[in-house]
Amino acid sequence: MRTQVAIIGAGPSGLLLGQLLHKAGIDAVIIxxxxxxxxxxxxxxxxxxxxxxxxxxxxxxxxxxxAEGLVHxxxxxxxxxxxxxxxxxxxxxxxxxxxxxQTEVTRDLMDARQAAGLPTVxxxxxxxxxxxxxxxxxxxxxxxxxxxxxxxxxxAGCDGFHGVCRASAPRxxxxxxxxVYPFGWLGLLSDTPPVHHELIYxxxxxxxxxxxxxxxxxxxxxxxxxxxxxxEQWSDEAFWQELKLRLDPEAAGKLETGPxxxxxxxxxxxxxxxxxxxxxxxxxxxxxxxxxxxxxxxxNLAATDVKYLMDAFVEFYQEQSEAGIDGxxxxxxxxxxxxERFSWWFTSIMHTFDSEGAINGKLQQAELDYLMHSEAGLxxxxxxxxxxPLDFGA
Ligand code: RFL
Ligand code: PHB
Numbered sequence: 395m396r397t398q399v400a401i402i403g404a405g406p407s408g409l410l411l412g413q414l415l416h417k418a419g420i421d422a423v424i425i426x427x428x429x430x431x432x433x434x435x436x437x438x439x440x441x442x443x444x445x446x447x448x449x450x451x452x453x454x455x456x457x458x459x460x461a462e463g464l465v466h467x468x469x470x471x472x473x474x475x476x477x478x479x480x481x482x483x484x485x486x487x488x489x490x491x492x493x494x495x496q497t498e499v500t501r502d503l504m505d506a507r508q509a510a511g512l513p514t515v516x517x518x519x520x521x522x523x524x525x526x527x528x529x530x531x532x533x534x535x536x537x538x539x540x541x542x543x544x545x546x547x548x549x550a551g552c553d554g555f556h557g558v559c560r561a562s563a564p565r566x567x568x569x570x571x572x573x574v575y576p577f578g579w580l581g582l583l584s585d586t587p588p589v590h591h592e593l594i595y596x597x598x599x600x601x602x603x604x605x606x607x608x609x610x611x612x613x614x615x616x617x618x619x620x621x622x623x624x625x626e627q628w629s630d631e632a633f634w635q636e637l638k639l640r641l642d643p644e645a646a647g648k649l650e651t652g653p654x655x656x657x658x659x660x661x662x663x664x665x666x667x668x669x670x671x672x673x674x675x676x677x678x679x680x681x682x683x684x685x686x687x688x689x690x691x692x693x694n695l696a697a698t699d700v701k702y703l704m705d706a707f708v709e710f711y712q713e714q715s716e717a718g719i720d721g722x723x724x725x726x727x728x729x730x731x732x733x734e735r736f737s738w739w740f741t742s743i744m745h746t747f748d749s750e751g752a753i754n755g756k757l758q759q760a761e762l763d764y765l766m767h768s769e770a771g772l773x774x775x776x777x778x779x780x781x782x783p784l785d786f787g788a
Contacts, residue, residue, distance in 0.1 A: 397423040397513075399707060400533045400546040402521060402559055404433055404514055406496060407679030407696040408552035409503035413453040414704040416512055420711055423544055424514040425521055425535055427553075430504060437583055437656045439496040440606050440614055441466075441593075441690035443781030446697040447492050455502040462609070463494035466592055469779075471744075471766070472642055473597035474759055478766045485776035493593075495608045496693055515542075523549050523562050526675035548719075549675040550703060555665070557681045563672045573738070575662040575686060577601070577745060580619045582633050583656040588613045589641070589649045595688075595744055597762060598640040599755065602688075602745040605637075605645070616687075618745050619659060630654045662686040664738050666730060669723040670699075676722060678703050683730050685737035688744055694781055695733050699726050701784075732786070736778040 399415060401408045404426035415422045426433065442450075442463075450456045467483040467490050483490055507514060518535040525531050526549050533544040551559025560568070588607035596603040601618035608614055615637055619628075634651040641649065665684040670677045679696030702725050706718030743761055747754050765771035 395423070395542065396545045397421045398546065398711070399548045399550055400425065400531070400544050401550045401552055402523065402533065403551070403553035403557060403679075403681070404428075404430075404504075404516070405552060405554055405679065405696075406499055406503065406693055407681070407700055408550070409500060409507060410449065410453055410697060411550055411552060411678065411700045411704060412512060412514075413455060413503055413506055414449070414700065415707060416507075416510060417453065418704065418708050418712075420707055422512070422550075423546075424507075424512075425518045425533060425544070426514065426516050427518055427521055429516050434497055434500060434504075437495070437497060437581065437614070437658070439687075439690065439693040440493055440608065441694075442492040442494055442499075443694045444489060444491075445701075445781050445784060446694045449697050449701055450499065450502070453503070453506070455506045458498070458502055459492065459494045462498070463492045464607070464609070466491050466493055469593040469595065470590065471595050471597070471762070471775075472645075473762045475642055477594065477642055477645075479592075480772060480775055480779070482776050482780050485773050486780050489776075489780040491690075491780055493607060499693070521553075521558050523551075523559055523675060526562075527673040529674070531674050547674065548707065551675055551677040551681045552679055552700075554680040555684055559675060560667055560677055560681050563675070567669075567672060569668045571664075571666045571668070573664040575664075575741065575745070576621060576747070576749065577618050578621050578623070578659045578661045579604075579616045579687060580623065580625075580628055580633065580659050581614065581616045581657065582630070582654045583608070583612065583614050584652045584654050585611060586613050586650040586652040587611055589645050594641075594645060596640050597744045597758060599746065600636070600640050603637055603640040605641075621661060623659060625657060625659055628657065630657070633657070660687070662688075662741065664734055666727070666734060668727060670726055671719070671723045676703055676706075676719075678726075682726070683734065685734055686741040687737075688741040689733065689737035689779065691733040691737050691781075695730055698729055698784065702726050728787070729782075729784075732778075732782055740775075740778075
């Protein structure tokens with residue numbers, strides 16, 4: 395089998411790249427190690443920036459998102475028992491975000507791919523990438539006990555943090571920057587109305603909390619928990635009780651509880667790989683970088699990597715120019731480090747850090763209080779949250 399671009403991973407990065415390449419008349423095959431049901435079962439991101447929604451429109455899959463997604467013009471920050479609204483629209487000259495689950499984005503992209511009859515190999519075992527330092531890369535995998543080889547011009551590593559592509563890059567050519575946080579997020583999804591019509595980010599002495607949502611009848615909540623906590627320790631009852639303790643009396647009084655549909659603990663890390671290109675293999679999305687979810691940036695960064703990669707492939711095939719593929723890594727990394735900085739900073743002011751002593755909490759309160767009373771401070775939060783423009787600093 396042969397294709398132009400072999401895409402490893404059918405998460406949002408791989409599926410979006412596949413769809414955009416299809417629109418541009420470039421062939422691609424997607425190889426995914428899990429089943430479609432497994433991919434759809436992962437509950438992750440909820441907030442999309444305009445850059446991401448524009449790309450989904452460009453890929454021709456934005457219809458359901460515009461019909462069912464919730465446009466949010468602001469969010470609340472709760473600290474020291476008081477809620478403060480960040481008016482995104484006012485502070486950024488009219489920008490907003492879209493609350494639409496990653497599961498739904500993935501489903502829309504899967505449906506479009508299937509409707510267009512484009513090839514995706516699910517349940518592929520032992521996926522390996524070869525010869526990407528030459529002009530003839532290859533991907534091998536096993537499916538139903540048979541071995542297969544896919545020859546291609548390029549390999550797009552869209553296979554997430556634990557994927558095979560980054561792991562196959564020569565160790566001497568790669569630099570990794572990592573910070574692992576001393577806590578995780580315990581997430582709970584439930585068919586209950588959201589506690590508030592917008593998101594609430596909570597700084598509380600007991601730990602961070604986040605009230606998010608997927609629709610008018612489905613809520614997503616998170617609690618900062620020690621890394622040593624196990625999911626079995628957290629009954630639904632215990633989760634709701636702890637969440638109430640971290641909310642202000644008004645929100646705690648309004649909170650509607652119910653059985654969880656999904657509950658999981660995710661570790662938090664900041665991670666960047668440099669470079670993102672190894673010959674004819676490129677990393678995009680979580681394969682190349684991870685941000686802590688506090689800034690809601692992971693999926694949005696994945697979408698911009700994909701846009702830059704798609705532009706580079708189009709330039710290569712339509713204009714016979716390698717400028718785009720040569721510049722891919724540097725172009726992406728600039729945006730990635732900006733989002734890394736914001737996500738790290740927002741995480742650091744909103745979570746409790748036990749090892750840093752009581753002074754840390756006091757300094758956080760002072761910083762949050764300053765931010766809420768400074769137009770510049772509020773703008774800093776807002777312009778980063780909605781996503782910096784693609785040409786920022788250019
Ligand atoms: P994914 O989604 O991990 O998909 C990678 C795919 O590759 C497959 N794979 C392989 N396939 C073949 N061969 C192999 N050897 C393979 N190894 C892996 C995997 O099975 C998988 O299907 O990466 P992708 O596509 O780059 O997408 C990235 C996003 O999933 C991620 O950045 C976001 O979910 C991060 N994130 C958020 N991002 C936002 O923009 N806004 C948010 O509100 C937001 N909230 C979150 C989040 C991530 C969270 N967790 C779980 C860390 C909230 C949470 C709790
Ligand atoms: C979510 O709804 O899953 C979500 C929202 C905002 C974040 C992180 C996760 O910052």
